[in-house]
Amino acid sequence: MSDEVQPGFVRVRLDLSYDGTEFSGWAKQAGGRRTVQGEIEDALRTVTRSGETYELTVAGRTDAGVHARGQVAHVDLPREVWAEHRAKLLKRLAGRLSKDVRVWALREAPGGFNARFSAVWRRYAYRVTDNPGGVDPLLRGHVLWHDWPLDVDAMNEAAGRLLGEHDFAAYCKRREGATTIRTLQELSLVRGDDGIVTATVRADAFCHNMVRSLIGALLFVGDGHRGPEWPGKVLAAGVRDSAVHVVRPHGLTLEEVGYPADELLAARNREARNRRTLPGAGCC
DSSP, X not given: OOOOOOTXXXXXXXXXXXXXXXXXXXXXOTTSOOXXXXXXXXXXXXXXXXXXXXXXXXXXXXXXXXXXXXEEEEEEEEHHHHHHHTTTHHHXXXXXXXXXXXXXXXXXXXXXXXXXXXXXXXXXXXXXXXXXXXXOGGGTTTOEEOSSOOOHHHHHHHHHTTOEEEEOGGGSOOOTTOOOEEEEEEEEEEEOTTSOEEEEEXXXXXXXXXXXXXXXXXXXXXXXXXXXXXXXXXXXXXSOOTTOOOOOGGGEEEEEEEOOOGGGHHHHHHHHHSOOOOTTOOOO
């Protein structure tokens, strides 16, 4: 698959954020459900007075209810449309979009850039509180309440055993033809002065439900229902464990997407499209 932009078009990078509470996820869906992709594409079509919809490609598709602070997407626009509207496009989008989604930057992307395949990592944060009184009402849409006291040290001990390249099938919802091999680069938890525990999860990519399943397993360790060795044993078993709960989406936020230097974009695109296997794994 080539990342060459069609003649007469320019690839534009968008940096954006959204509150996922009222969205049925990122990707457009049938049936008229409200999605982030649909909202932005509609706004772009309107403010550029275009007769067609220009499709967005995103760094990471988020599920219903998941938020994003540092999402990245790209769109290929006709060069004349970009030239005519680029100076005022950001402000016009701000006036057209609903207040729960914002585009913060629009710029011509370097050659070979692909919002999805060029990314070398995605960083998420999951926020949870074990305050016996519940969640601050002003944060209720972004913080999960766990009604058992949490041992963050035990959770970090368990998290350390999950780092590296593994087949995360035990923590993913399988999709036909998709690999579940990922490199988990960071998984750490910190309790803030406000008592909220923030889990930072960074990987080259994530399979479906991976972050929320990992957090579900760590919460079981934190509240004493399982020992710190348990999440690693589940990972090694390679099959879904009924004790691993997929936590609710509202505590999850995509915080940042990382990209390589411009001269490395093409190589990264090719690498990201290769189906991965673990060392020693059979091919068939």
